[in-house]
Every structure is written in structure tokens, then in C-alpha cells.
Amino acid sequence: MVALSVRKGRRAGGDRDVEADLDELYTTPPSAFVPRRETLAAAARTAGRAEDARRIHAARRPTLAAWAANLLLRSQPEESRQFLELGRALREAYRDLDAAGLKDLSAQRRRVVAALSQQAAQLARDAGQRLSEPVQQDVEATLRAVLADPDAADQWSGGRLATALTPPSDFQPGTAPAAEKAGKRSHPPAPQPAARASKKDELAERRRARQERLQRAREAAEAAKQHLREERARQADVDAELQQARERAEQAHQRMAALEKEMQQAREECGQAENAQQEAEQRSRSAADALARAERKVRESAQHVRRLTGGTT
Structure with missing residues (x-):
């Protein structure tokens, strides 16, 4: 059974674990790696964890491809575990499968x-990082190395790659152990009947074991593909929800823009009404003044008439 490295985030007593700090660092985008490393190292020093601070400060910033491989491992633990199991089955199968099985x-x-x-x-x-074609090729090379090389599988399963991995050159169809090839060239003497029977039994056992390894490898590959299909279906559902949310947000923006336009029109109409009100109030005050003047003039005229007529009317 191949297992991923799983670490707890806290020590006994509530202190943060240096392993959790390092796991976090190697899933931090490379552009933010150094500032985050210094922050975590400073926090460890402040907490009196000098050795933890030294380990954190010594962490190497991963390349973009290594970071993406680390992110894949941490973000998809079940799929990554199946991938590691597939690599183990493939390495077993590649040792003695025939050309058709290898293909x-x-x-x-x-x-x-x-x-x-x-x-x-x-x-x-x-996560905000777009991988270029060369970086994508480095990620693929790393994954091929994980399938072909147990040491590479161990490195990747730790989740702290600093550089991309290179697949070994001898993970190829038709590869056979050196001793086996040498034996084919040396043309040993033909075995005796009893030896031939034993040899047949041995070959039958090897074929059976080979078929079992091939079946396990196929099952592991099918499980990995099935999990990938499920993840893609989930991704499609999430993408559909995201698209619906974007459409709702766009509709809300459009409604808000329409309301803002109506509000602007209402403000303009309100301003015009206020101006008209002010003008009407001014005209009302002018009319009131004119009325008061007219009333005063009437009173003065009446008084003048009374004086002229000796106070009688």
C-alpha cells in the first residue's frame, strides 16, 4: 500500500508544527514563497523554536513545475494515492511483461x-498561476518519473519537491535484466526431460504472476481513470454553478445600472422641480409685495379723499 505523507498541523500544547509550516510553504505559489518563508521562520524564532526556524529558513523555493506537482498531491490526495499505486503496479508489470502487455x-x-x-x-x-508549455512538460516528466522510479515516487509523496523530476531512461518496453539477456546470448545446453518439466512449471508460474501483475496494473489504471472522470464531472458541476453565478451577477449589475440611470434622471427631475419651486416662490414673494403696495396705495388714496372732503364721504 502506497501512502501519502500526512502531517498534523499542531503539536501537543497547541504549538504549530514545523512540518505543517513546510507543507504550507511548498503549496505556496513560488512568487510568494520567500516572503511566506521569512514570516514563518520569524514566528518560529519568536516562539523559541530555533531549530524549526532554521529548517524553515533552509527550505528551497520550488520551481513552478515542482510547485504544481506539490499542489496536485495536496489538493487531490485520493487520486494521488491511486496514481502512486498505479506506479507500483506498473513497475512490477514492466519487469517481465511481453511486448503486447507493455504496449x-x-x-x-x-x-x-x-x-x-x-x-x-x-x-x-x-491559484493564479498559468503554466507555460515548457513548465507543463516538466510537470508531465515529473509524473512519468513517479510512475517509473520508486525513489521519485517517494520524493513526490512527501509533497515538497523543489525541482521537477526526470524519468529514468530504462523504463521502456522490451527492457530485460542483464543476466537474462546474457543467458540468451550464451546458448546454454538443452535441459533434460525432468529439467524441462520443471522449466515449464516455472514458466507457467511466471506467466500466471505476470498476468496477475498486469491485471492489478490495469485495475489501478482503471480506478485512476474512473476517479478522474468523477473529478471532471464534479468540476463540470462547479463550472456550471460558477457560470450561473456569473450570469446572476451580470443581471444584478444590469439592474443596478438601470436603477442608477433612473436615480440620475430622478435627481435631474428633482433639481428641475426645486428650481421651478424657487422661481415660483420668488414670483409669489414679488406678487405679495406688489399686492401690499397696491393695498397701501388704496389706503393712502382713501385718506386723501377724506381729507379733501372734510372727513366726510
């Missing part, structure tokens, strides 16, 4: 690596 496994290996590398690229985009 079948190679095709499955290419499909799984391509699918996972695309998933890593999507995770990187979601």
Missing part, C-alpha cells in the same frame, strides 16, 4: 499522465 500499459500510462498534468495546470490556474 497496453504504456498507452494507459500516457493517458493517466496527460490527464493528471492537465489537472495540475487547472489547479495552478485556480
Whole structure:
């Protein structure tokens, strides 16, 4: 059973674990790696964890491809575990499969690596980092190395790659152990009947074991593909929800823009009404003044008439 490295985030007593700090660092985008490393190291020093601070400060910033591979491992633990299991099964199968079986496994290996590398690229985009074509190729090379090389699988399963991994050159169809090839060239003497029977039994057992390994490898590859299909379906659902949310947001923006336009028109109409009100109030005051003057003039005229007539009317 291949297992991912899983670490707890806290020590006994509530202190943060240096392993959790390092795991966080290696899933931090490379552009933010150094500032985050210095922040975590300073926090460890402040807490009196000098050795933890030294380890954190010594952490190497990962390349973009290594970071994407780390992100894939941490973000998709179940799919990554199946991928590691597939690598173990493939390495067993490649030791003694025939050409047809190797061709079948190679095709499955290419499909799984391509699918996972695309998933890593999507995770990187979601984190704000777009992978260039050379970087994408480095991610694929790293995944091929994980399938072919147990040491590379161990490195990746730790989730702290600093550089991309290189697949070994001897993970190829038709590869046979040196001793076996030498034996084919040396043409040993023909075995005796009893030895031939034993040899047949041995070959039958090897074929049976080979078929079992091939079946396990195929099952692991199918499980990985099935999990990938499920993840893609979930991603499609999330993308659909995101699109609906974007459409609702766009409709809300349009309604808000329409309301703002109506509000602007209402403000203009309100301003015009206020201006008209002020003008009407001014005319009303002018009319009141004119009325008061007219009334005063009438009173003065009446008084003048009374004086002229000796106070009688």
C-alpha cells in the first residue's frame, strides 16, 4: 500500500508544527514563497523554536513545475494515492511483461499522465498561476518519473519537491535484466526431460504472476481513470454553478445600472422641480409685495379723499 505523507498541523500544547509550516510553504505559489518563508521562520524564532526556524529558513523555493506537482498531491490526495499505486503496479508489470502487455500499459500510462498534468495546470490556474508549455512538460516528466522510479515516487509523496523530476531512461518496453539477456546470448545446453518439466512449471508460474501483475496494473489504471472522470464531472458541476453565478451577477449589475440611470434622471427631475419651486416662490414673494403696495396705495388714496372732503364721504 502506497501512502501519502500526512502531517498534523499542531503539536501537543497547541504549538504549530514545523512540518505543517513546510507543507504550507511548498503549496505556496513560488512568487510568494520567500516572503511566506521569512514570516514563518520569524514566528518560529519568536516562539523559541530555533531549530524549526532554521529548517524553515533552509527550505528551497520550488520551481513552478515542482510547485504544481506539490499542489496536485495536496489538493487531490485520493487520486494521488491511486496514481502512486498505479506506479507500483506498473513497475512490477514492466519487469517481465511481453511486448503486447507493455504496449497496453504504456498507452494507459500516457493517458493517466496527460490527464493528471492537465489537472495540475487547472489547479495552478485556480491559484493564479498559468503554466507555460515548457513548465507543463516538466510537470508531465515529473509524473512519468513517479510512475517509473520508486525513489521519485517517494520524493513526490512527501509533497515538497523543489525541482521537477526526470524519468529514468530504462523504463521502456522490451527492457530485460542483464543476466537474462546474457543467458540468451550464451546458448546454454538443452535441459533434460525432468529439467524441462520443471522449466515449464516455472514458466507457467511466471506467466500466471505476470498476468496477475498486469491485471492489478490495469485495475489501478482503471480506478485512476474512473476517479478522474468523477473529478471532471464534479468540476463540470462547479463550472456550471460558477457560470450561473456569473450570469446572476451580470443581471444584478444590469439592474443596478438601470436603477442608477433612473436615480440620475430622478435627481435631474428633482433639481428641475426645486428650481421651478424657487422661481415660483420668488414670483409669489414679488406678487405679495406688489399686492401690499397696491393695498397701501388704496389706503393712502382713501385718506386723501377724506381729507379733501372734510372727513366726510
